[in-house]
Amino acid sequence: MARIKRGVVARRKHRAILQRARGFRYSRKLLFKPANEAVLHSLAYAFRDRRQRKRDLRRLWIVRINAAARQSGLPYNRFMHGLRRAGVEIDRKVLADLAVRDTGAFARLVEVAKGQL
Numbered sequence: 001m002a003r004i005k006r007g008v009v010a011r012r013k014h015r016a017i018l019q020r021a022r023g024f025r026y027s028r029k030l031l032f033k034p035a036n037e038a039v040l041h042s043l044a045y046a047f048r049d050r051r052q053r054k055r056d057l058r059r060l061w062i063v064r065i066n067a068a069a070r071q072s073g074l075p076y077n078r079f080m081h082g083l084r085r086a087g088v089e090i091d092r093k094v095l096a097d098l099a100v101r102d103t104g105a106f107a108r109l110v111e112v113a114k115g116q117l
Contacts, residue, residue, distance in 0.1 A: 082113025
């Protein structure tokens, strides 16, 4: 029975990993073993950070809303409480966008929130 050699399969696998390692530094883009390890770590980080990004954006929105609400004389927690009591159902992403792009509309929302407190 003939011996099975892996030359073509191994080369294809190595080439695929090295393609994914393009842009890495030093031996991590040139040699298979460091490149393979780096690619596996990068995939794990990408998976983790797709979830982390959602948390980071929510934190950014809250910071922006707080800054804009405080300019109108109301801290973030009281502003959100007032909106909730007024029945205004605007999510934080839209509120942050209003705070940055349309300060007049945001100021009116602050007044609505103040009216409910």
